[in-house]
Amino acid sequence: MNHHHNHNPRILILGAGPTGLGAAYRLRELGYTNLLMVDRHPYLGGLAHSFTDPQGFTWDIGGHVMFSHYDYYDRVFDRLMGDHFTLNNRESWVRIAGTWVPYPFQNNIRYLPKDLAYECIAGVIKAQTVAGGVKDAIARAANFAEFCRAVFGPGICRHFMDPYNFKVWAHPLESMNKTWIGERVAVIDIDRALRNLVLGLDDYGWGPNNKFKFPLTGGTGEFYNRFGPVLKGSYNLNRNAVAIHISEKKIRFSDGSIEPYDILISTVPVDWLVNSLLVGHVPDLVRHQAARLLHSSGHMVGIGLRRDGGTPSSKCWMYFPESNCPFYRVTYLSNYSPHMTPDRDRYFSLLCETSASAHKPVNPATIVEDTIQGLINAGLLEPADRDAIVSTWHYHADYSYPVPSVERDDILADVIPWLERHSIYSRGRFGMWKYEVSNTDHSLMQGVELVNRLLLGQPEHTIGIVYKVTDDGMQHARGVTTMVTCGVVIILAQI
Structure with a gap:
């Protein structure tokens, strides 16, 4: 050289x-x-990096999970970590209309109230059976907002895609391009969505192959x-x-x-x-x-709680499109490893992520309190649980998402x-x-x-990299042995 x-x-x-x-x-x-x-x-x-607070809770800057993507990365992980890691089931949910909808969202709209379920499925059918074909509609889309409308229809956009993505990116969807999605979402299987709705079938995006590694101690860092x-x-x-x-x-x-x-x-x-x-x-x-x-900044808020029996749920992470809470995602961090809290049988921890920008201002002085109230509003905590909070942690990342x-x-x-x-x-x-x-x-x-x-x-x-969608909603990159952690409908929030 x-x-x-x-x-x-x-x-x-x-x-x-x-x-x-x-x-x-x-x-x-x-x-x-x-x-x-x-x-x-x-x-x-x-x-x-990860931080351990004075109370003994370990916090990551956002919900990091390690899927197996590259052989080289795996070899480095093996060399540096040995067997010092846990293997966790990937279990993710969407909180909407007062209920939990399993991921992937579009395959589980039967969990929604009937009027919302109808609005979502009718919109998907219209979008996917448009004259000229959905491929043309996607090609015509000038930005991410139009892309979502073309793929999902108005129902899913109104109740999930639009509010959720604004909470994540903190920028209008019209200002975002559609190329970053690659070919990730080109087709939704209407038949599958409809069958699940009418026959009441569950269609979870997690299973035996959806496990991820996490360091046994010390968090991602x-x-x-x-x-x-x-x-x-x-x-x-x-x-x-x-x-x-x-x-x-x-x-x-x-x-x-x-x-x-x-x-x-x-x-x-x-x-x-x-x-x-x-x-x-x-x-x-x-x-x-x-x-x-353009970029967004992020407020990571950790809430450590005392509870007999430890973590009350097997969920990993959850998405929150609605306006009753500031965060777009919450992770039961205490489920990732038994050593993320002072004692796995007596404590649990919630990591909550909120985006901010000039389009979406957030008050750093009140974000911890707003987060706690949001956890109550969204059904993750009861008002009485306030007394069980033993630790709060707040980290502001000036650069969080590259838009x-x-x-x-x-x-x-x-x-x-x-x-x-x-x-x-x-x-x-x-x-x-x-x-x-x-x-x-x-x-x-x-x-x-x-x-x-x-x-x-x-x-x-x-x-x-160019992406190609596979049946299970996981993405595979063409020409590279890798997999992206983001499923079809939760358009890319899982950093």
């Missing part, structure tokens, strides 16, 4: 979340030593913490980058220190990279485009190649801004694949 005259270029990695860790791990695995990974936090893992010893000597924590000098190839940090680089792998949000960190000549177009990227906006792909087409011409490779959840490939495993593999490209000349796969 000819970089300047330097055959052993200095590779600097900005950010020690899954993408940075994947890149550093792969470099070290290939015997490469001229690298440094830096992060502003005192810990590894970025948004995949335990896996990423374990990269520490392996990467010893290759990273610094508590170093906050404040300026990247493009022409000199130097990064300045808040303590005044400077690090040179030949190649920069950046996992920081690309809008912030371009408009707050880069110093030197950046074309107006690139700065303007990067500034147009796949209508303009996003055009923006990336201008920004990413320009950065690469200046030896800056932007990858990861907010480095590449592709929500569709920003699960923790995708993110780690973006780092690994970039290193394979830079050192071995191999093509990157993940950042251009």
Whole structure:
């Protein structure tokens, strides 16, 4: 690899979340030593880090689950975790009209009150039997809102898709593109939906093959913490980058220190990279485009409760489209491992996620109380359970979801190649801004694949993944042995 005259270029990695860790791990695995990974936090893992509060409850930043996606990722997990993990059944539900509807939603509308069930099924039938065919209707859709209408019809959109997705993305569905979905939802099996409704059949999206791994102790973050010893000597924590000098190839940090680089792998949000960190000549177009990227922020609220017998339910996670609670998703985190609470037989924990943006303001000062009241409104807690709350935890993620906006792909087409011409490779959840490939495993593999490209000349796969739907509502990527964690109708909330 000819970089300047330097055959052993200095590779600097900005950010020690899954993408940075994947890149550093792969470099070290290939015997490469001229690298440094830096992060502003005192810990590894970025948004995949976990925190244990003073009461002894462990909290993740959002509901992370580990499905088996990539052989390489699985091998790294095996190497670092051994048998230090639990295997859990994936059991997810939607809370709507005062009742629990099993996932996938469209196959279980029999659980709804009859008038809603009729409205939903009638809308699906109309949408799927439209003159000219549903494929044409999808092709005509100009954005995500029109796409949903074309696939699901007005009933499911009104009661579930529209309110739920606004709660998740905190942006109008009209401002989102339809390409991030790939081919995930092209067809709903009307016959199956109708049969289940009329014959009263259950159709669960979980079963013997729907298990996921979770670290036995320490939450999701335990896996990423374990990269520490392996990467010893290759990273610094508590170093906050404040300026990247493009022409000199130097990064300045808040303590005044400077690090040179030949190649920069950046996992920081690309809008912030371009408009707050880069110093030197950046074309107006690139700065303007990067500034147009949309994201939501997130409030993660953990509620730890005392209860004889521990967790009161076998549910894993639940979706909440309605306005009687601020959160879009709640996870029984205490079901993921017996060590997420001080004592599995005497406590349980609920992790609640709420999105925020200029379109959907959230008051940080009241979000914990709003969450508790929401849990009562939504039927997860009784008013009397307030007395059983022994711990509350609140984390604000300024960047939570990269919104796949209508303009996003055009923006990336201008920004990413320009950065690469200046030896800056932007990858990861907010480095590449592709929500569709920003699960923790995708993110780690973006780092690994970039290193394979830079050192071995191999093509990157993940950042251009195309999806194909399978019968069980799980997604398989074409040409890559991977699976995405999001089912057909819960359009992609399961980060």
